[in-house]
Amino acid sequence: xxxxxxxAKEQGRHLLEPEALGLLQDHGIAVPRHAVxxxxxxxxxxxxxxxxxxxxxxxxxxxxxKTESGGVILNIQNEKQAIDAFSRLTSLRSGGARVEGxxxxxxxxxxxxxxxxxxxxxxxxxxxTFGLGGVWIEVFRDITYGIAPLSHEEADDMLQSxxxxxxxxxxxxxxxxxxxxxxxxxxxxxRMAMNETAIQExxxxxxxxxxxxxxxxxxxxxx
Amino acid sequence: xxxxIFDSFFTPEGVVFLGSIKPGKIGYExxxxxxxxxxxxxxxxxxxxxxxxxxxxxxxxxSELQERADLAxxxxxxxxxxxxxxxxxxxxxxxxxxxxSGFSEVGNREAENDLVxxxxxxxxxxxxxxxxxxxxxxxRHFPSIEVRALPGHTAFVTQSxxxxxxxxxxxxxxxxxxxxxxxxxxxxxxxxxxLLPYLADDPQTRVIVLYIEGxxxxxxxxRVAQTASRKKPVVAIKSGRTQAGTRAASSHTGTLAGxxxxxxxxxxxxxxxxxxxxxxxxxxxxxxxxxxxxQGNRVAIVTNSGGPxxxxxxxxxxxxxxxxxxxxxxxxxxxxxxxxxxxxxxxxDLTVESGYEEYRTALEHxxxxxxxxxxxxxxxxxxxxxxxxxxxxxxxEKCGKPIITNFMAGRIVRKALRLLDEAGIVHLATGERxxxxxxxxxxxxxxxxxxxxxxxx
Numbered sequence: 001x002x003x004x005x006x007x008a009k010e011q012g013r014h015l016l017e018p019e020a021l022g023l024l025q026d027h028g029i030a031v032p033r034h035a036v037x038x039x040x041x042x043x044x045x046x047x048x049x050x051x052x053x054x055x056x057x058x059x060x061x062x063x064x065x066k067t068e069s070g071g072v073i074l075n076i077q078n079e080k081q082a083i084d085a086f087s088r089l090t091s092l093r094s095g096g097a098r099v100e101g102x103x104x105x106x107x108x109x110x111x112x113x114x115x116x117x118x119x120x121x122x123x124x125x126x127x128x129t130f131g132l133g134g135v136w137i138e139v140f141r142d143i144t145y146g147i148a149p150l151s152h153e154e155a156d157d158m159l160q161s162x163x164x165x166x167x168x169x170x171x172x173x174x175x176x177x178x179x180x181x182x183x184x185x186x187x188x189x190x191r192m193a194m195n196e197t198a199i200q201e202x203x204x205x206x207x208x209x210x211x212x213x214x215x216x217x218x219x220x221x222x223x
Numbered sequence: 224x225x226x227x228i229f230d231s232f233f234t235p236e237g238v239v240f241l242g243s244i245k246p247g248k249i250g251y252e253x254x255x256x257x258x259x260x261x262x263x264x265x266x267x268x269x270x271x272x273x274x275x276x277x278x279x280x281x282x283x284x285x286s287e288l289q290e291r292a293d294l295a296x297x298x299x300x301x302x303x304x305x306x307x308x309x310x311x312x313x314x315x316x317x318x319x320x321x322x323x324s325g326f327s328e329v330g331n332r333e334a335e336n337d338l339v340x341x342x343x344x345x346x347x348x349x350x351x352x353x354x355x356x357x358x359x360x361x362x363r364h365f366p367s368i369e370v371r372a373l374p375g376h377t378a379f380v381t382q383s384x385x386x387x388x389x390x391x392x393x394x395x396x397x398x399x400x401x402x403x404x405x406x407x408x409x410x411x412x413x414x415x416x417x418l419l420p421y422l423a424d425d426p427q428t429r430v431i432v433l434y435i436e437g438x439x440x441x442x443x444x445x446r447v448a449q450t451a452s453r454k455k456p457v458v459a460i461k462s463g464r465t466q467a468g469t470r471a472a473s474s475h476t477g478t479l480a481g482x483x484x485x486x487x488x489x490x491x492x493x494x495x496x497x498x499x500x501x502x503x504x505x506x507x508x509x510x511x512x513x514x515x516x517x518q519g520n521r522v523a524i525v526t527n528s529g530g531p532x533x534x535x536x537x538x539x540x541x542x543x544x545x546x547x548x549x550x551x552x553x554x555x556x557x558x559x560x561x562x563x564x565x566x567x568x569x570x571x572d573l574t575v576e577s578g579y580e581e582y583r584t585a586l587e588h589x590x591x592x593x594x595x596x597x598x599x600x601x602x603x604x605x606x607x608x609x610x611x612x613x614x615x616x617x618x619x620e621k622c623g624k625p626i627i628t629n630f631m632a633g634r635i636v637r638k639a640l641r642l643l644d645e646a647g648i649v650h651l652a653t654g655e656r657x658x659x660x661x662x663x664x665x666x667x668x669x670x671x672x673x674x675x676x677x678x679x680x
Contacts, residue, residue: 121441122441123437123439123442123485123489124442125441125442127485127488145484145487147485147489149679151676151677152676153673
């Protein structure tokens with residue numbers, strides 16, 4: 001069992017975002033540069049390191065749906081905005097939530113969003129999902145499912161079988177998705193789900209399409 | 224003792240029957256079905272009343288029976304089943320079909336758990352309880368409460384006895400036969416997972432059909448189904464397309480997932496072809512057991528009438544088949560033997576003036592370029608439908624590619640349909656159904672190509 005899963009289990013909580021990213025990374029999945037900050041000087045140091053703009057999110061075991069709770073601040077342009085964002089996020093503490101700090105990412109401009117997930121079916125075990133991401137996932141429900149573990153070919157079949165698959169090939173001047181990298185992500189996630197049996201659900205949503213690779217903009221791991 | 228427990232179930236040398244021998248009772252009806260079926264194996268009814276029934280002497284107790292038996296068919300009240308299983312074990316009977324109800328299906332978990340424990344301890348494998356029995360029509364072995372199946376090449380395993388019975392009734396109407404039939408009821412012991420390996424190696428079985436309401440031991444199921452589907456097509460009808468939302472989930476992924484989509488994924492992993500209902504199942508099983516598989520997706524529709532041909536083409540395209548136009552050179556070679564009014568696109572409309580020669584040569588030509596064909600004959604009384612049938616048959620023999628036919632309709636094509644039947648050519652009631660079947664044959668072909676990339680470990 002991965003140490004952060006063990007720790008979270010002991011404390012009776014799900015994985016915090018930095019832990020989720022660490023877990024993914026340990027399973028060979030590319031995650032964005034990020035830093036966990038607990039004080040203003042750490043905020044500025046991290047942001048300077050990444051270059052502006054940055055994104056900041058709350059890290060709290062009590063807040064599962066960060067956006068809805070005001071726990072995400074996008075497109076932070078400068079030091080002043082960063083300090084302001086940090087204080088707004090940490091003030092969520094007054095609502096009773098335990099706050100472990102904030103996580104900072106470099107801001108990633110993007111066009112297309114995907115989502116990748118995992119759920120553990122009582123009969124068939126880990127099931128990997130792939131679909132278009134962002135808010136539209138709930139409207140169109142254009143998601144494909146694959147039973148873990150996935151071979152590279154099975155992962156590619158999943159990409160091929162969403163209704164919106166032509167978007168992946170690049171249409172109307174859009175760059176095509178990095179299929180190889182997406183398949184690799186699905187395969188590695190499926191292996192991870194086979195090995196880490198304490199994980200009940202995973203949400204990687206949204207994932208931004210990059211010309212090379214992808215950018216996991218949010219990671220949730222439910223135990 | 225028999226080597227394979229399923230030989231005891233499907234080809235027993237001696238069958239003990241335990242149940243009511245009063246006419247009208249379920250037990251009696253099962254005994255009668257075995258008797259009328261005419262299986263050569265010995266049948267030994269056991270009932271405390273003794274005497275004789277349907278020409279068999281009745282033994283008053285199982286322990287008194289001196290003869291050797293390898294299968295017990297039990298239709299006793301629930302409370303008597305456990306002790307009977309113990310006695311079967313003592314007698315060396317290793318296989319039992321338990322028709323009796325009153326177990327988990329009515330919430331009596333405890334009785335079922337007890338039964339499982341007793342059977343395990345006694346070394347008896349169980350089909351049931353609360354099931355409709357099984358059949359092996361090839362040896363006329365019918366320990367079942369349902370309509371006796373005709374012999375055929377489809378093995379049918381059903382979770383629902385009633386659905387199984389209805390299917391057998393419809394199959395009889397259609398002249399559709401079965402290699403094996405199993406209704407496993409509550410599945411307290413033997414289910415799909417145990418039956419699939421046996422059926423995959425059963426020489427009479429060419430296609431395996433599963434009617435599934437729910438699977439337990441899912442991962443094991445995937446493994447055995449995948450192994451079976453490398454050998455033979457496995458077709459599933461899964462009921463209960465329940466919508467998402469019943470799951471207690473914290474993530475988007477979890478909340479959006481429907482049970483049904485997960486079954487689809489599981490079937491894909493296992494190499495199982497899913498169909499929606501009985502009619503589709505019959506059409507497909509017939510084709511799977513009689514036709515070669517297409518090498519690819521390209522389908523030609525050959526017809527003598529526009530409308531039905533277009534409907535078939537539309538359906539083919541909707542289901543992902545490629546209904547491309549013939550190449551220029553193919554059009555040229557088709558043109559030579561056909562009426563000047565013939566349409567050489569796809570559908571290829573030979574017009575109503577065509578008979579044996581036109582169908583045969585057109586099909587032979589198109590199958591040099593296409594992977595499969597639908598041959599449609601919309602008959603009129605003056606048309607030589609028998610000739611058209613012979614044209615299709617000869618082309619099919621020569622090309623070795625799948626041709627599914629649709630001859631419409633009724634009395635005027637009856638003789639032609641008989642010719643097709645005798646030649647083993649599948650004929651279906653509409654061109655759309657022909658296209659559906661071809662799309663599934665193509666799916667089977669893909670499954671065989673892809674099954675080795677579906678990983679399970």
